[in-house]
Amino acid sequence: MTGATTAMAGCVPLAAPALSNEEAEATARLFAALGDPHRVKIVNLLATSPEPVCICNLIGPLGLAQPTVSHHMKKLVEAGLLEREQRGKWAFFSLNHEAVSKLAGLIDLEGKSR
């Protein structure tokens, strides 16, 4: 399935894509982590909180069941945007500011010269 059936007749190909498949997939994974409104709210809550927040403090504001919140937290941690810290029976989460900066820089790269 290479596509490109008979459609691109008189078309001159541009320069080869600058991003590798792996780079594109990694970037997409990062953006996809923020592609859900509930996860955006979670990140916003953590960004506006001076202290780490536990899951039980997120269930109410989000209006989601506890397993669903756990699911979103896992996605955000796997994306590298959040850090998880166990305190007794509570799981506290905080923003990984380094990852957020890296994400912002990624967009700058995309919008400027690379």
Added chain:
Amino acid sequence: MTGATTAMAGCVPLAAPALSNEEAEATARLFAALGDPHRVKIVNLLATSPEPVCICNLIGPLGLAQPTVSHHMKKLVEAGLLEREQRGKWAFFSLNHEAVSKLAGLIDLEGKSR
């Protein structure tokens, strides 16, 4: 279904979420537009190209069928990240740099004080 069944017993609620549902959904839509590796490649191609690019020049590098490329372009235009310009029978696309800057600013808001 308000969630919060019996689970959050001794939990003190934090401050109310700062983002409205509409804000969170709009932000998520923007990120979701970049949550696909092919769309990341498209944006990268447009960012590295000094001139607008037509769809027939994207089919080859992406390895996708023409309707699939059109589908991705539509998503990116709807997200406000791309601008579409008709030239004869060709459709040329270019980055909306303003939208990209706005996206970068959004992340800064999220990572800093808001």
Added chain:
DNA sequence: TCGATACATCGACAATAATCGATATGACTT
């Protein structure tokens, strides 16, 4: 040790999204 609490995992289900072939639309050429 026993019960309660906080969270994770599992299994299922529904909604969304990516993909493509077929076809329609619109523009240029002859």
Added chain:
DNA sequence: AAGTCATATCGATTATTGTCGATGTATCGA
């Protein structure tokens, strides 16, 4: 007018994802 080319739309299919109830695991308190 007819044919060709670039793109959009449609319909169907498959894969992914968000959601929740039920259950498992670990920690704390009595």
